[in-house]
Amino acid sequence: MYQLEDIIENFDLDKVRKAVIGEPSAALFTFDITPCQQMVWRCIEKWLARDAWVFKIEATEEHFTHFNGVAHGITDLRGTIVRPFKTIEQAYVGKTFVLDWKTSRATLDKTWEDRLFDSWQWKLYASYYGAGLVFYRGVNDRDDTRELILEPPPDVSAETEKQFRQILEYRNTLINNREMPWPRNMPSACGAYGRECKYQEDCRTEGYVRDYVPVSSVNAPLSYSSMSRMMLCPEKHRRYILEHQGTGPELADTEETARGRAVHRGLEEVYKQLALLQNEGVL
Numbered sequence: 178m179y180q181l182e183d184i185i186e187n188f189d190l191d192k193v194r195k196a197v198i199g200e201p202s203a204a205l206f207t208f209d210i211t212p213c214q215q216m217v218w219r220c221i222e223k224w225l226a227r228d229a230w231v232f233k234i235e236a237t238e239e240h241f242t243h244f245n246g247v248a249h250g251i252t253d254l255r256g257t258i259v260r261p262f263k264t265i266e267q268a269y270v271g272k273t274f275v276l277d278w279k280t281s282r283a284t285l286d287k288t289w290e291d292r293l294f295d296s297w298q299w300k301l302y303a304s305y306y307g308a309g310l311v312f313y314r315g316v317n318d319r320d321d322t323r324e325l326i327l328e329p330p331p332d333v334s335a336e337t338e339k340q341f342r343q344i345l346e347y348r349n350t351l352i353n354n355r356e357m358p359w360p361r362n363m364p365s366a367c368g369a370y371g372r373e374c375k376y377q378e379d380c381r382t383e384g385y386v387r388d389y390v391p392v393s394s395v396n397a398p399l400s401y402s403s404m405s406r407m408m409l410c411p412e413k414h415r416r417y418i419l420e421h422q423g424t425g426p427e428l429a430d431t432e433e434t435a436r437g438r439a440v441h442r443g444l445e446e447v448y449k450q451l452a453l454l455q456n457e458g459v460l
């Protein structure tokens with residue numbers, strides 16, 4: 178097992194710091210970046226030495242489309258398990274793993290684990306890559322970190338495809354029929370996750386945007402978050418599609434997701450460097 182102090186000297190940490198800050202032109206929010214830098218460092222301290230030992234990194238921030246264009250996603254980290262370690266048994270050596278970073282303001286407790294376990298996201302990753310294990314890594318700005326390791330069931334692919342296909346067909350029916358608004362899940366969805374929906378006033382006053390979602394959108398696969406939004410409230414998803422047409426992900430950010438992206442950029446740089454060091458035989 179590597180010790181962090183032995184391997185960290187091979188890393189360009191200045192490049193990591195700059196990655197967290199990102200491109201000045203893309204910054205829409207002015208917030209203190211220090212907690213984001215600290216979260217990246219916490220992940221380095223907690224996991225980098227172990228990951229360098231247990232994983233062979235093969236890809237970072239990898240886009241994929243699955244089930245013949247029904248679903249799409251981005252994996253933070255993918256590779257092969259090359260050594261056993263504590264909870265990672267010998268039987269997993271040689272298998273593919275997928276890893277997803279989760280920045281959070283919430284406490285990383287059993288509820289956090291249960292929500293991730295219940296999500297379709299890791300099942301989509303597992304299905305696409307035929308992964309033996311999926312890792313969720315949580316970090317928040319209160320010094321907490323937590324890891325959840327999940328082993329996909331044998332029928333993960335069939336179940337996940339069915340879920341995405343059914344919701345895609347529902348969305349496409351609404352688009353093709355030029356429905357407007359889409360079904361509004363009032364009031365159950367309007368205060369979901371403790372936040373008032375930004376479209377609530379429109380829905381209450383029938384003041385919603387009277388535009389159709391373009392029929393060309395029928396060909397767009399569903400991401401995990403689109404699927405979740407569509408299930409929560411179709412009208413919310415319609416408004417999201419209309420609002421974000423033609424904008425890139427940075428423009429579609431809220432401040433909270435922008436913070437998450439900053440941490441992700443830093444960790445992507447760390448693991449790109451790890452992949453390079455592994456390929457060069459340094460680690």
Ligand code: SF4
Pocket residue numbers: 361362363364366367368374375376377378380410411412413416
């Ligand atoms: S769009 Fe928002 S406010 Fe309207 S019904 Fe859906 S969740 Fe509620």
